[in-house]
Amino acid sequence: MAEWWGSYTAFQQVMFIIASTATIIMIIFLILMLFGIHGEEFDGADVSSFDHDLSGDDLDASGQGDLFNDEPLSAFSGLRLLTLRGILAFLSVGGWVALLMNTSAGIFWSIFVGILSGATASFLLALAFKQAMRLESVGNVQYVNAIGKKGSVYIKIPANFAGKGKINLTLQERFVEVDAMTNDESDLKPGTSVIVTGLKDETTLIVKKDS
Numbered sequence: 458m459a460e461w462w463g464s465y466t467a468f469q470q471v472m473f474i475i476a477s478t479a480t481i482i483m484i485i486f487l488i489l490m491l492f493g494i495h496g497e498e499f500d501g502a503d504v505s506s507f508d509h510d511l512s513g514d515d516l517d518a519s520g521q522g523d524l525f526n527d528e529p530l531s532a533f534s535g536l537r538l539l540t541l542r543g544i545l546a547f548l549s550v551g552g553w554v555a556l557l558m559n560t561s562a563g564i565f566w567s568i569f570v571g572i573l574s575g576a577t578a579s580f581l582l583a584l585a586f587k588q589a590m591r592l593e594s595v596g597n598v599q600y601v602n603a604i605g606k607k608g609s610v611y612i613k614i615p616a617n618f619a620g621k622g623k624i625n626l627t628l629q630e631r632f633v634e635v636d637a638m639t640n641d642e643s644d645l646k647p648g649t650s651v652i653v654t655g656l657k658d659e660t661t662l663i664v665k666k667d668s
Contacts, residue, residue: 476552551575614645
């Protein structure tokens with residue numbers, strides 16, 4: 458083992474540690490999800506407050522666009538790139554690619570290709586989860602049934618109906634992600650427990666902080 462490890466350069470050792478650690482954590486998350494333990498506790502960390510929506514236009518001050526607009530780039534609106542899940546994908550794929558590249562290329566090109574590969578993996582993972590959550594939240598889901606239920610803030614909800622955020626909750630035996638607004642005097646930050654009090658429109662819930 459020591460001989461194998463010693464055959465790596467310092468750069469390769471760093472890439473191996475980063476990639477293997479991120480991969481192990483991702484596998485743990487996957488196992489938890491398979492057992493029905495969802496990842497909103499992890500993605501609900503402060504890093505999610507930096508999430509950006511990739512809509513074509515109509516971005517508000519919080520960086521969130523209209524998830525259901527008809528613009529050409531609407532398929533990518535609401536795409537969460539800077540979640541813990543996305544960062545782990547970036548570090549895992551980027552680290553392994555940089556490590557493999559460095560066996561035949563210099564450090565600069567290894568880092569460049571690693572960053573490009575990691576960013577692509579993070580984007581594709583975010584897109585896949587967005588589409589999966591959308592499939593869960595459409596169909597025969599009746600949002601009126603969410604009234605009175607508790608959920609957890611995923612993307613910050615601005616105070617006084619100033620904009621939309623998102624919450625995660627279990628609705629009709631499905632774990633769904635739904636747009637939400639609040640009339641509370643202060644913003645509802647990621648991870649905050651909330652209760653649904655009504656509907657703003659057909660697909661947007663009104664919530665308040667769960668006291």
